[in-house]
Amino acid sequence: MTAAPLLYATGLEVVFPGRRGAPPARAVDGVDLTVGAGEIVALVGESGCGKSTLARALLGLVRPTAGEVGFGGRPLGRTARALKAYRRRAQLVLQDPSGALNPRHTVYEAVAEGPRIHGGARDEGAAVAEALARAGLRPPERFFARYPYELSGGQRQRVVIAGALALEPELLVADEPVASLDASVRGEILALLLRLRDELGLSALVVTHDLGLAWNIADRVAVMYLGRIVECGPAEQVLTAPRHPYTRALLSVLPESASPAVVLTGEPPDPSRIPGGCRFHARCQILASGDADRAGVAGRCRSEDPIVLRGTGAACHWA
Template sequence: MTTTAATPGTPASAAPPLLSAQDLHVAFPGRRGAPRARAVDGVDLDIRPGEIVALVGESGCGKTTLARALLGLVPPTGGRVTFAGGPLAYSSRALKAYRRRVQLVLQDPSGSLNPRHTVYDAVAEGLRIHDYGGDERAAVGQALARAGLRPPERFFLRYPHELSGGQRQRVVIAGALVLEPELIVADEPVASLDASVRGEILALLLRLRTELGLSALVVTHDLGLAWNIADRVAVMYLGRIVETGAVEQVLTAPRHPYTQALLSVLPEAPGDPVVLTGEPPDPSRVPSGCRFHARCQVLASGEAARAGVAEDCRTRDLGILSGAGGAQVACHWARARASAPAEKTSAPTEREAEPRE
């Protein structure tokens, strides 16, 4: 894999979290008396000042619901969210103040922008909602310039249909930046863009972190994006984080079979891709034991049985991983291997990737 414009720096691991989820749960009522769907089923996650965390996983694993809960758009059914050391309150006034400091960047700029509003109005909307008392024109121009649209005055009176896809995404980012937030949550920020533009937007996010000290949670199914932009990665499956750690550590030496399967399908991955059987379980009927065991290639191959953990995989829950920055994995087999490093197994070798530039 190759980086975009620059390699992200590493924030001080000792810094207290800016945003934190603690034992977070979000469940939705089932239809006609069906069990509640546990979209987020116990998550601890910390994001520190100046840190970029990538939240990765397949569609339906709960990534977007977790992001919405962190933004206060979905109230949790259990656990709590804290920001800058204080619990998130859900009154209208508290959420309005919170959203000035934490902004959302959506994946589809065409759907995010009102086609009847000019670029100026789109970016100024946040200032007007929050009763900005300064020079609105200067603030809009500064936000557009920071987002890479220069000279900004040239874009003030344009409409979204007059812009390219990359320019529209920069307008969305400018709309988030205009309030000078401390953290942005970017939900698949480059998924709808051409490959030629993706690198530019990722380089922009890295530059904003360097220049403004901005923190970010980047929600994505693209492990290549996580490699290029993140300091730390959290892999999510069926409502829970199953592996987390520094991006180089997780993506070059994945320990959880699910992470290994995700990485195996990348074009540059060595060996044959791992094809998972079946569909992810219904979140209203989360299986006992490891929630991945029904699709796990290690359990199916007999490796877990040879390591003596097959029954644990099927029956014993692994609990919630800590939100701290150290490497962690929710896998009986991976933990058994770690506790017996001298033993040789016939397990698949850990994926080797080229060094991060």
């Protein structure tokens, strides 16, 4: 029997009302997604596709318009008490560590903030030291009195991760966790996330636009386009044999790719004006090349929305 996922979303929607009479924007549009215990899932896609909104809805920071989020086999409660208890078990790691840390707080105060808010029977100093050590800042006492401006970018990101670890969570949601770091430091932070999974059984949802990052860290990959998951599956399957033309286009521009680069024309459509048919069809290289016509699905691509992807596979008429 397959174990129940640690985190799940079913039919999740987040719709933002339009301003000054504009139509509402469907930032997240019917998403099903799971993260298993001890699993790292990469959520990838272009900027503006809804990744960060989805991540925040999964954490209870954005209220879904429809659908359900569950954790540990139970639907997520919406009361302040239920959300506070949940956020101890599921922690957010932001992209910019400089923005996430209060410049007036020492490292000790930054890491101790979570335990102080949520309470706990453990010794605070020991909890802070253990969290810093697990995040790779050793000896931890050396960093207690430092301020963020005295640290490198990589060290600041480790402090942010330590602040999450101080609550002993089961899940990290990391939104572009290495995007603001130098290339030489990115590998260290990714290796840290893998070590935390292996040593602590920690699960992670890593939000990124970088498929190379997903290749290095993820057990599974979910590809998002215009509010929907359009392809999902084991990382090796999605990244070596992609089925959706959007995934193929994203992979083709990686430096190590053997495929000719696919230049996507135009920007992703406005989520308040989602086109009819497949929402990717106006930018689809398979449709433009005539392959969809030869396969007999071009008409469906232009007029029929593919079914919402549930589980693994690709939401694409051609695939």
